[in-house]
Amino acid sequence: MSLLGMSRYVRIHLPVEVLLGAGALSLIGPELSSLEVGRVLLVYGEGLGYVAERVVESLGGMCVRRVEVEDLCLPPRAGDVEEVARLLRGCDFVVAVGSGEVMDLARAVAARAEPREGVAGGPAALIPIAPGIDRAVSRRVALRGGDRGAVVRMSSPRLYPRLAILDPALVDDSGGSRLAMLCAEILVNSLEVLASSAADNFSLLLAGEALRAALRAPRLSIAEAYWAALCAALACTRCGGGACSALARSLSALYELNYYLAAAALLVPWLEHVIEAARDRLGRALARAGLGSCEEVLGRVREILERAGLLGSLTALGVRSGEVDVVVEHAWTYERSSIEADLGVSDKYSLREILLAAAGRV
Known part of the structure; x- marks a missing residue:
């Protein structure tokens, strides 16, 4: 494509x-x-x-x-x-x-x-x-x-x-940080579409194309990443996003955190939660795109983030575990429409579990 x-x-x-x-x-x-x-x-x-x-x-x-x-x-x-x-x-x-x-x-x-x-x-x-x-x-x-x-x-x-x-x-990216954060953007946007109840076939096609490219990192060029990011962005615009990006936006607003670092810290805990809650739906979407099983994709995402130095914890980013409920309420207030389209997140308790898992990740 x-x-x-x-x-x-x-x-x-x-x-x-x-x-x-x-x-x-x-x-x-x-x-x-x-x-x-x-x-x-x-x-x-x-x-x-x-x-x-x-x-x-x-x-x-x-x-x-x-x-x-x-x-x-x-x-x-x-x-x-x-x-x-x-x-x-x-x-x-x-x-x-x-x-x-x-x-x-x-x-x-x-x-x-x-x-x-x-x-x-x-x-x-x-x-x-x-x-x-x-x-x-x-x-x-x-x-x-x-x-x-x-x-x-x-x-x-x-x-x-x-x-x-x-x-x-x-793009002047001699240190690789821009490409790393762009990969995080692609991974979050494409996976949220694949786990969205609002995704139509065209959105799933775009998200599959984007995720297929992102999973090739670090062998992904800037030019290829731009194309993948555009596919993921268009798919996400059609669907409205999901809980991972919603929580990252809330963390960014509350703590003045770099959005992409927050999203990367949340991605693996969120994906683990989605796999547990909506394995069949996500598995079918991944299989249709020829991307392997849920566990294979999860392992590859974890590896990509770790190699890019983005697999950190929210605690390391300055988010206090005692304020998890504040973040949950903020996301539920400002981002509820995006959250409710997420097949893996049904309520505030789900958001809290994701945040606590991300806070404890080392």
């Missing part, structure tokens, strides 16, 4: 128009010119100035206002959205470069802009630098409020960007 290798890049028409492939960044100028964009607000994450420079070059003669923002893989603050939105005045379009946090920030800002004729979704072009591919094709955003753990959730077609450019050639 993979389209990689067929051409230098591919154009995929979805709710979001996606350009995928090495060198796709060079197309952003012509793409925005075709929309008669004249002034751009360029939002980029810390340490990604080198990519921002390439974006400016590709935009040619367009007037560009730049702003560098935090990029900590956390939900963006609602106050940051307000601050950046003020800079949007006088600009036609938002272009964003960074991980998932920057993608969410840019989409929330663009959704406040005046609709542009002929532009579906918000006036934004997103260039995710792994991890965070899933945030570039989503219609949902979660923002941190002023109080600890407070979350503002939004869902709207206006939160879809006009364009997403997935260019693996932009």
Whole structure:
């Protein structure tokens, strides 16, 4: 099913128009010119100035206002959205470069802009630098409020960007941390779809393609990982996610944890719980995708996370075991729709068991 290798890049028409492939960044100028964009607000994450420079070059003669923002893989603050939105005045379009946090920030800002004729979704072009591919094709955003753990959730077609450019050639990953966290993103999103009561056949097909690629790590290239992440993201967008990502988002909001580290710490305990509670359903989905038994996949996931240094405990990340019930209530309050689609999690007690198992993992 993979389209990689067929051409230098591919154009995929979805709710979001996606350009995928090495060198796709060079197309952003012509793409925005075709929309008669004249002034751009360029939002980029810390340490990604080198990519921002390439974006400016590709935009040619367009007037560009730049702003560098935090990029900590956390939900963006609602106050940051307000601050950046003020800079949007006088600009036609938002272009964003960074991980998932920057993608969410840019989409929330663009959704406040005046609709542009002929532009579906918000006036934004997103260039995710792994991890965070899933945030570039989503219609949902979660923002941190002023109080600890407070979350503002939004869902709207206006939160879809006009364009997403997935260019693996932009990733500078000499230490391997970006690819490791991207693999965690793919594993979580694809497995949640395979364990979701809301998954249709197309979603299962996409999730199977993504998981098949992710299980090849560490022999997975950045280009292959980008394709797999897109498949997993599209499947997850259709299904709404599951309990693993829901708990990770709650932990990120409550403790200001890197979302991908939290998700990786939860993944094995969550998958063990799903296998126990919904073995037949998950087993059929894995078999249909040609991925082996539940135990084989669990063992491979554990091995991948361990080799990547992501198989840690929540305690090591600073989550106190005495606050497990706080996390459960937070997730149940803000993430219940995602949790209830998860075949392996039926109630708050199930969430508590997963968290306690993750807290004790060494």
